[in-house]
Amino acid sequence: MTQPMNMIQAVNSAMDIMMARDPDIVIFGEDVGYFGGVFRATEGLQKKYGRERTFDTPIAEAGILGVAVGMGAYGLRPVVEIQFADYIYPALDQLVSEAARLRYRSAGEFTAPMTVRVPCGGGIFGGQTHSQSPEGIFTHVCGLKTVIPSNPYDAKGLLISAILDDDPVLFFEPKRLYNGPFEGYPDRAATLWANHPLGQVPDDYYAIPLGQAVIRRPGDAVTVLAYGTMVHVALAAAEETGIDAEIIDLRTLLPLDIDSITASVDKTGRCVIVHEATRTSGFGAELSALVQEHCFYRLEAPILRVTGWDTPYPYSLEWHYFPGPARVGAALRQVLEG
Amino acid sequence: MRNSIHHGLNVPEPSARPGGRVDFSRLDIPKAGMVRCPDPTENPAEMRDLAYDLIRVLDEQHQAVGPWAPKLDADLLRRGLRAMLLTRAYDERMVRAQRQGKTSFYMKCTGEEAVAVGQALALRRDDMCFPTYRQQGLLIARDWPLLDMMCQVFANSKDRLKGRQLPVMYSAREAGFFSISGNLATQTSQAVGWAMAAAFKDDPRIAVTWVGDGASAEGDFHHALTFAAVYQAPVILNIVNNQWAISSFQGIAGGERTTFAARAIGFGLPGLRVDGNDFLAVAAVTAWAAERARAGLGPSVIELFTYRAGAHSTSDDPSKYRPADEAAGWPLGDPIQRLKEHLIAVGAWSQAQHTALEAELTDLVTRTAKQAESFGTIDKGPPPPVATMFEDVYKEMPWHLRRQQQELEEFEP
Numbered sequence: 044m045t046q047p048m049n050m051i052q053a054v055n056s057a058m059d060i061m062m063a064r065d066p067d068i069v070i071f072g073e074d075v076g077y078f079g080g081v082f083r084a085t086e087g088l089q090k091k092y093g094r095e096r097t098f099d100t101p102i103a104e105a106g107i108l109g110v111a112v113g114m115g116a117y118g119l120r121p122v123v124e125i126q127f128a129d130y131i132y133p134a135l136d137q138l139v140s141e142a143a144r145l146r147y148r149s150a151g152e153f154t155a156p157m158t159v160r161v162p163c164g165g166g167i168f169g170g171q172t173h174s175q176s177p178e179g180i181f182t183h184v185c186g187l188k189t190v191i192p193s194n195p196y197d198a199k200g201l202l203i204s205a206i207l208d209d210d211p212v213l214f215f216e217p218k219r220l221y222n223g224p225f226e227g228y229p230d231r232a233a234t235l236w237a238n239h240p241l242g243q244v245p246d247d248y249y250a251i252p253l254g255q256a257v258i259r260r261p262g263d264a265v266t267v268l269a270y271g272t273m274v275h276v277a278l279a280a281a282e283e284t285g286i287d288a289e290i291i292d293l294r295t296l297l298p299l300d301i302d303s304i305t306a307s308v309d310k311t312g313r314c315v316i317v318h319e320a321t322r323t324s325g326f327g328a329e330l331s332a333l334v335q336e337h338c339f340y341r342l343e344a345p346i347l348r349v350t351g352w353d354t355p356y357p358y359s360l361e362w363h364y365f366p367g368p369a370r371v372g373a374a375l376r377q378v379l380e381g
Numbered sequence: 382m383r384n385s386i387h388h389g390l391n392v393p394e395p396s397a398r399p400g401g402r403v404d405f406s407r408l409d410i411p412k413a414g415m416v417r418c419p420d421p422t423e424n425p426a427e428m429r430d431l432a433y434d435l436i437r438v439l440d441e442q443h444q445a446v447g448p449w450a451p452k453l454d455a456d457l458l459r460r461g462l463r464a465m466l467l468t469r470a471y472d473e474r475m476v477r478a479q480r481q482g483k484t485s486f487y488m489k490c491t492g493e494e495a496v497a498v499g500q501a502l503a504l505r506r507d508d509m510c511f512p513t514y515r516q517q518g519l520l521i522a523r524d525w526p527l528l529d530m531m532c533q534v535f536a537n538s539k540d541r542l543k544g545r546q547l548p549v550m551y552s553a554r555e556a557g558f559f560s561i562s563g564n565l566a567t568q569t570s571q572a573v574g575w576a577m578a579a580a581f582k583d584d585p586r587i588a589v590t591w592v593g594d595g596a597s598a599e600g601d602f603h604h605a606l607t608f609a610a611v612y613q614a615p616v617i618l619n620i621v622n623n624q625w626a627i628s629s630f631q632g633i634a635g636g637e638r639t640t641f642a643a644r645a646i647g648f649g650l651p652g653l654r655v656d657g658n659d660f661l662a663v664a665a666v667t668a669w670a671a672e673r674a675r676a677g678l679g680p681s682v683i684e685l686f687t688y689r690a691g692a693h694s695t696s697d698d699p700s701k702y703r704p705a706d707e708a709a710g711w712p713l714g715d716p717i718q719r720l721k722e723h724l725i726a727v728g729a730w731s732q733a734q735h736t737a738l739e740a741e742l743t744d745l746v747t748r749t750a751k752q753a754e755s756f757g758t759i760d761k762g763p764p765p766p767v768a769t770m771f772e773d774v775y776k777e778m779p780w781h782l783r784r785q786q787q788e789l790e791e792f793e794p
Binding site: 073074076077078081094095098099100101102103104105106129130132133168169170171172173322323352353354355357358359360363364369370373 | 389390392394398485486536540543544545546547548550562563564565566595596598599600601626627628629633634635696697701702759764765767769770771774781782785789792793
């Protein structure tokens with residue numbers, strides 16, 4: 044059976060199913076217990092599985108991640124929430140120096156089989172401390188896996204795989220996609236996931252393997268590499284420009300599905316990379332380097348990036364910051380002229 | 382041998398959740414005037430009792446009693462009353478503006494006005510404050526223009542912060558008010574750094590910082606305590622224990638095992654616990670800590686014991702996680718009401734004056750809000766010029782930002 048689910052419900056369903064299957068899964072974070080999280084992602088889980096398995100933590104992200112490493116070392120499988128991606132920085136040491144390297148430094152004696160759920164991204168008037176997309180910081184750290192779904196169906200299947208994974212996984216959830224797909228037009232009426240095919244989500248267990256991209260729109264003219272909110276923006280840009288773009292939803296940034304990327308760029312000869320995060324040293328830079336290394340002799344134009352500007356996320360100018368369909372469309376046209 | 386008893390994991394729970402009976406019976410509230418007032422030169426090791434007590438000045442007959450009763454003239458108390466009333470009226474108006482879409486977000490401090498206002502009036506105006514988002518009363522007590530605050534909340538054309546910051550994340554250097562961060566507790570160690578710099582320069586000003594009971598769990602706060610103690614920085618570290626951190630009660634931050642004031646003890650600092658709804662007690666304790674810091678006797682920690690009467694922000698509904706009538710049951714009352722009753726009891730105020738002042742302040746807030754709205758609101762605009770987005774990332778704009786700025790201008794001429 045499938046149900047219409049928004050992305051919060053899909054994430055909740057994934058955790059619910061996994062908690063029922065594995066008594067070693069524990070969920071914790073700020074406000075996730077009785078209240079069910081500020082975005083309601085853990086709603087009902089404390090009531091169903093008890094306070095020992097879903098509980099509130101002190102406001103101390105380094106503590107949350109450090110405790111998760113310790114619990115994982117014991118043999119539990121923590122699934123923790125960092126309330127906003129913007130709050131993850133106090134926990135960097137536990138992620139970068141500890142969780143990411145524990146397997147390596149102990150030659151596999153100890154591991155950190157934890158999932159870190161991280162609501163991310165802008166478009167909700169959150170200002171500079173509730174809007175960031177820091178995925179590129181974490182893809183730069185060896186030992187961490189990084190996942191960003193673009194819809195409820197993927198969110199559930201990918202979160203189940205993340206929880207099952209024996210390595211630490213950062214699971215970024217674009218907040219702007221929680222309730223519906225978002226094409227980048229804040230003034231238009233919101234679409235809900237209930238009216239979208241990818242909002243029809245199986246009730247039961249299913250896993251989408253990490254490391255597999257998916258083609259959202261097949262095309263021959265140009266390859267667009269996107270993830271999260273930008274998948275929907277890129278689809279809108281292709282529709283508006285009439286350009287026959289092949290839009291790839293990466294879904295997992297690390298491990299990256301390089302084969303899908305190279306197969307597409309080898310076919311189209313052109314590549315536009317889109318992300319909401321700032322440009323300099325962002326994940327787009329890595330993608331650009333990989334496409335250049337793998338597809339150089341097939342490329343017919345320079346690879347272009349459409350990204351957030353290299354500034355903090357400005358509160359009142361957020362729609363001038365957000366890389367919307369017009370900017371993506373302009374890049375599609377430019378790369379075809381090249 | 383395996384122990385057959387299941388010890389389980391201790392996960393604290395508040396005394397009541399929605400639908401439950403409000404119960405503050407486990408709070409130990411001493412009578413006003415019972416707590417001793419040590420000489421600031423006393424060794425902090427001898428002051429440990431103060432961290433577990435509750436300093437209160439206003440008694441049930443609204444009189445100021447005991448060794449902490451401050452010698453404040455009626456004018457200053459009336460200023461405090463006015464600033465608290467203005468803070469409350471401002472908060473109400475801004476919450477209404479949020480409901481009307483004129484701003485996207487707001488955070489009020491209802492029930493906690495004595496914290497920022499009482500402390501601001503006990504400090505020198507040039508002492509440097511490193512607040513959280515719930516000390517708007519500092520700006521109001523320091524007579525910072527309401528218009529400026531509203532323009533920040535509306536992110537309009539007169540917003541000095543150029544529409545960059547979430548509403549209520551003020552910055553007012555001239556008012557000794559540090560730029561507020563949305564990330565929690567970061568300001569606490571920064572305040573210590575400012576105080577260390579002041580000590581280095583033989584500057585008589587002190588630094589004062591605030592953190593919530595919830596955010597006192599962040600590492601930054603513990604770093605602040607360590608550095609403050611090591612360098613004996615002239616700083617006051619305030620913990621505003623308003624019982625709730627969004628949906629998490631203070632037990633989740635460690636409040637079931639000890640007091641927040643007692644955090645000071647392990648660092649060898651004085652920790653004072655004060656009734657945060659008692660304006661006179663708040664002012665007295667703050668003045669004591671300020672005198673101590675200014676005399677070179679080092680930092681102090683103050684726990685302001687109060688209650689967050691409203692929601693965490695306009696984004697949450699507290700009736701989802703605590704009894705809807707819990708605020709009404711708070712045993713330490715309302716700070717405005719208590720100061721008003723004191724002033725009336727000592728013959729320095731009347732109900733007629735109070736009613737007139739409330740009307741005057743409501744009118745002031747209404748007029749100022751209309752003026753602020755005439756400069757724009759978040760829903761109607763106009764936002765600042767888009768090119769300003771790229772300013773102030775660096776002192777001098779590097780080539781890549783200049784290029785991005787041009788790119789945007791070509792795109793949105």
